[in-house]
Amino acid sequence: MSWPEDATLRRPVSAAPAKAPSAxxxxxxxxxxPGAGFTLINRWGWHxxxxxxxVGLYVVASILSGVTGTPLPLVLPFIGFVAMLVHFGRVYAExxxxxxxxxxxxxxKLVLILGHFFIGFVLVGILAAVLIPNLLSARNRANQTGEMAIARAVQVQAVVAQVDGTLQDGPCPLNGLPxxxxxQIASCTVTDSSGTEPAVSVTFDSGRTITLP
Structure with a gap:
């Protein structure tokens, strides 16, 4: 890939050496x-x-995080950030x-860097407004999915105890659970233990209560 300044990269023989910018x-x-260091070394195209x-990686990570319900896609901007620093080292040597x-x-240089700062400030606010709710929503969905799995496991334990003839209304039989x-369970109660299907009401430390069936 090339950038507009590439056409004039070779210094004329008569030109004086430029002072090396600080790496x-x-x-x-x-x-x-991110990217502003390239302008410092006269490679504004890479900036x-x-x-x-x-910006693209953050947008993609935000979308994927919202769709998948997991913060794992947020590793994409970090990978891009590391790749940028590695690339900067190579370009600096060149x-x-x-x-x-x-x-x-x-x-x-000042216009490009300061312009980046102001544009970045605005974009960070926009991305935060989109990304943070997605992360919170993904975390809530993950917690709810886990709690539902636990509640179903509790219900299975209650059914097993009913078949064994040991189930009674009151505290849930939790000994068989991991x-x-x-x-994660704050309290759990069994009702209708003599019915066709016992009902369990599980309250979690998060404050959420799930009743099955």
């Missing part, structure tokens, strides 16, 4: 404003490119071999 400052800019890539030519005016299940 540490470049990495810091990339951490604070815009990585900014767009990171620019050093070219004496960081062609030069980019300081005013242009310890991780029992730790």
């Amino acid at each position: 540490a400052l470049g990495y810091l800019l990339n951490i604070l404003l 815009l490119g990585w900014f767009g890539i990171q 620019q050093a071999d070219r004496d960081f030519q062609p030069p980019l005016e300081l005013a242009v 310890e991780t299940y029992r730790e």
Whole structure:
């Protein structure tokens, strides 16, 4: 892939070597404003490119997180961030071999970096407004799915106890459940133990109560 400044990357023989920008400052800019470090070393095309890539990854992660109900897709922006830093190191070495030519005016660098800051500030607010509710919704759905599975396991234990003739109205028989299940249950009550299908009411530490059937 090439960028607009690539056509003039080779410095004329008569041009004076440019002062090397700080690599540490470049990495810091990339951490604070993904892609901004490339403008520091006169590669503004990659600045815009990585900014767009990171925004795209955050949008995709937000959508996938909402669809799948898990925060796992949020690893995508992190992978992109690491790839950007690795790429910056390689481009910095290439620019050093070219004496960081062609030069980019300081005013242009400031405009690009400050513009990135203001645009990024707005986009972060928008992404946060979309991403945070999706994460909370995904977490709630995951918790509810887990609690429903526990409630069904409790119901199975009640049915087994009814078949054995040991089920009574009152506390649920939880001895057959895994310890991780029992730790999440605040209280559990069996009713209609002599009926066709006993009813269980499970209250979890989260405050949610599930009644089956």
